[in-house]
Amino acid sequence: MHRSLLLRASKHAQLFQRVKTHVPRAYKNHAAATLNLLDDCLALNYDGSTMHLNYVWLRDHCRSESSFNAITHQRNLDTASIDLSIRPTSTSVEDGQLLLEWPDSHVTRYDLSWLAVNSYEGQRKSIEQPRVLWNSDIYKSANVPPSKWEKIMNCKDEHKKFLQNYLLYGIAFVEDVPATVEATEEVSRKVSLIRETMFGRMWTFTSDNSRGDTAYTQSALDRHTDTTYFHEPCGIQVFHCLKHEGTGGRTLLVDGFYAAEKLRQSSPEHFELLTQIPIKHENVEHTDNHLNHMRGIGPVLQVYPWNKELYMIRYNNSDRSVINTIPHHVVQSWYVAHRELTTEMRRPQNELWVKLKPGTVLFIDNWRVMHGRESFTGHRQVCGCYMTRDDVLSAARVLGLQV
Ligand SMILES: C[N+](C)(C)CCCC[C@H](N)C(=O)O
Ligand SMILES: O=C(O)CCC(=O)C(=O)O
Ligand SMILES: [Fe+2]
Structure with a gap:
């Protein structure tokens, strides 16, 4: 199963494995996701693991057109304009996406699969460069x-x-x-x-x-x-x-x-x-x-x-x-x-x-x-x-x- 490949990656023994190609996790069937709005982060439980997402980060990484240029991958949003104590006014999960509405009515959507890869928890258990170590x-x-x-x-x-x-x-x-x-x-x-x-x-x-x-x-x-x-x-x-x-x-x-x-x-x-x-x-x-x-x-x-x-x-x-x-x-x-x-x-x-x-x-x-x-x-x-x-x-x- 794909997940076990990534989980093993958290142990360093994986570098001895003969990894040929990276197999991305499968997200076709959207697993149930649950949200928990904690004081200092949003805890998102998805596909068996929990991600802890900082609120400023969630606004800063918004992929909407006004915040992000999907062609150049450059940020349009001025990060310094985000209130450091920002909190969403509403949150929900729909069709494999996390929806957040902010105090100024701006709406942010994240694919759960994107978050699973790009959250700290996701990055911790994945590797940047698959390698075959050799003697x-x-x-x-x-x-x-x-x-x-x-x-x-x-x-x-x-x-x-x-x-x-x-x-x-x-x-x-x-x-x-x-x-x-x-x-x-x-x-x-x-x-x-x-x-x-x-x-x-x-x-x-x-x-x-x-x-x-x-x-x-x-x-x-x-x-x-x-x-x-x-x-x-x-x-x-x-x-x-x-x-x-x-x-x-x-x-x-x-x-x-x-x-x-x-x-x-x-x-x-x-x-x-x-x-x-x-x-x-x-x-x-x-x-x-x-x-x-x-x-x-x-x-x-x-x-x-x-x-x-x-x-x-x-x-x-x-x-x-x-x-x-x-x-x-x-x-x-x-x-x-x-x-x-x-x-x-x-x-x-x-x-x-x-x-x-x-x-x-x-x-x-x-x-x-x-x-x-x-x-x-x-x-x-x-x-x-x-x-x-x-x-x-x-x-x-x-x-x-x-x-
Ligand atoms: C490759 N070339 C012959 C041009 C330079 C060799 C430099 C060798 C140096 N001791 C080092 O290890 O960097
Ligand atoms: O002569 C060689 O084959 C290698 C010498 C060396 O280590 C180098 O040039 O960096
Ligand atoms: Fe050398």
Whole structure:
């Protein structure tokens, strides 16, 4: 039954479920609704649960034409004009709608189904973005088909499939892309907007030590997310290996949310600590060619406060800066929590290793999936870019995907 899907969503175990598509609750047969006008809110009992609706909120969210533009989704009503002690003069439920009349005779109607979704109670038990959390076996046995360059560039359905995979798994591959920076840029632009940073718009890197960062060497890199030193880390990282004549250099991918959810199950208080302690990350370059001093602040794990759903992991041990925002006893607990998360992330069964080759472009959700690299020999050239998160989500919504 649909309701049980949503109810389970309130428990965090749902993030381990293989949610394919969001199933909205069924409201065709309007269940009986009862109203209770309390002093400070309207209690609406509908379909087995109670919503508590603030009176100012009920006036403010009125969907009538004078209050709300249904085309642009912009509010016409001046919220500051609502009496903060407003109460409806009459209320009723008719044909699956809640009707309220206000002191100035204005009438507000809400579909009960809209309220069930948009009330705090509704939001608390639903999730913003369905995901399939994975370890190596789960990802491999899902057999997610890679997209093809020709198709994704020309076919809307293929674009949608790509976005669905990207949203569910946090990684997605496109094959048969010409091994050039130009084609990499073209396929990236299909997905989101390029985010220019001090590394450039489209960038190509080799092990030439040209920048003050270990990415520009032949060393192995442990799992991490990038640009943790921005207040808003880049949403997507795109990699296309254009050339490698040598050995090693495989890419490591680890689902940070899978590891974090394991931590939430085994040590909820440590999980919570990692959502609360602000951590600084830095990127410093003082060379003839580059002068940068970036600093970003945010906790390792970020969750939405109302439903505790994870939406960002900021994890980069080499770019992590001085911990100086918490007293010493909290520092100790933070290290314990960080160690537990790290242990989870390092389990071999959580590691997905891939060898990127010319023609295959990899898109990584940099707010969720960590990447790393095996050390390598020889000449290796990787191009790519960073991209914004809002624009890929927007594209997905426009195509009708839940996010
Ligand atoms: C991707 N590109 C090679 C351009 C930059 C790499 C930046 C690496 C940095 N330590 C970070 O994690 O953000
Ligand atoms: O060389 C690679 O495959 C990845 C290096 C890296 O972590 C990065 O550029 O962000
Ligand atoms: Fe990186």
